[in-house]
Amino acid sequence: MPYKAYRDINKTLEIKAHDTTIVDVGKIFYCHTKDCKAEMSLVSGGDPERAHFRRRSSGPKHASVFCTADGIFDPTKYNESKFNFNDISDKLINPISSSRRKVGKGTRALTGGGGEKSISTIFQIYCMCRKYDIYNNYLSDNILADERNFDRYRNGIVGKKIVQCTPYHKFQDEFAYKMNYPSYPNGKHIKLNFSTEKLFWDYYNKFKGEKKYKELMIVLGNWTLSQSNEEYISECTINSNRQIHFLKK
Ligand SMILES: [Zn+2]
Numbered sequence: 001m002p003y004k005a006y007r008d009i010n011k012t013l014e015i016k017a018h019d020t021t022i023v024d025v026g027k028i029f030y031c032h033t034k035d036c037k038a039e040m041s042l043v044s045g046g047d048p049e050r051a052h053f054r055r056r057s058s059g060p061k062h063a064s065v066f067c068t069a070d071g072i073f074d075p076t077k078y079n080e081s082k083f084n085f086n087d088i089s090d091k092l093i094n095p096i097s098s099s100r101r102k103v104g105k106g107t108r109a110l111t112g113g114g115g116e117k118s119i120s121t122i123f124q125i126y127c128m129c130r131k132y133d134i135y136n137n138y139l140s141d142n143i144l145a146d147e148r149n150f151d152r153y154r155n156g157i158v159g160k161k162i163v164q165c166t167p168y169h170k171f172q173d174e175f176a177y178k179m180n181y182p183s184y185p186n187g188k189h190i191k192l193n194f195s196t197e198k199l200f201w202d203y204y205n206k207f208k209g210e211k212k213y214k215e216l217m218i219v220l221g222n223w224t225l226s227q228s229n230e231e232y233i234s235e236c237t238i239n240s241n242r243q244i245h246f247l248k249k
Pocket of ligand 1: 031032033036037038061062063064067068
């Protein structure tokens with residue numbers, strides 16, 4: 001559900017969903033991916049917070065797995081000023097050890113739009129990052145490593161980040177899985193270490209199948225540089241299924 005498309009079939013006139021008006025509803029747009037033939041229609045046109053594009057089901061299919069990588073982030077559901085990426089990632093990465101903090105009345109934010117609750121899942125963070133460059137003073141570029149900023153992270157991913165990737169294969173004699181970042185066959189490899197055998201086999205079974213290389217997913221980890229001599233660039237440990245999310249088309 002992308003936030004960008006083209007007005008013309010030759011793809012010269014780019015249009016962002018939040019810049020559309022009610023007049024654009026019902027028009028045909030074209031997928032933002034180069035060489036993709038998919039036609040798009042505008043959903044919630046004229047509503048800058050909710051507007052996005054959707055493929056016209058009567059037209060050609062998308063050419064790339066990235067065409068539909070965007071979610072539909074609705075900022076009115078969340079309180080932007082409560083977003084704290086460090087706290088959220090600690091909770092998702094270390095669900096047992098991180099204590100649940102009580103939020104007193106005094107800490108309630110008085111500024112910032114949106115709903116009462118904060119973003120709390122990896123998928124919500126991902127969707128926010130695909131839509132915004134900056135959110136509550138956080139740069140999306142520092143949170144999400146995907147196909148758009150591959151040049152920045154191609155030599156290593158460090159710290160708490162969400163990484164877009166697809167499954168590749170198991171590491172021999174390890175409860176670890178090699179992934180393609182940001183996609184197959186282009187890019188680099190990263191390593192997911194699983195903290196328990198059970199968690200590893202759960203994902204091993206989910207990663208199975210012919211299309212697994214194209215199964216786009218996101219992984220939240222506290223990444224460190226690899227010592228593997230180019231076999232993979234970075235690695236992290238998966239403690240919880242809340243760190244992994246499959247992006248469905
Ligand atoms: Zn497309």
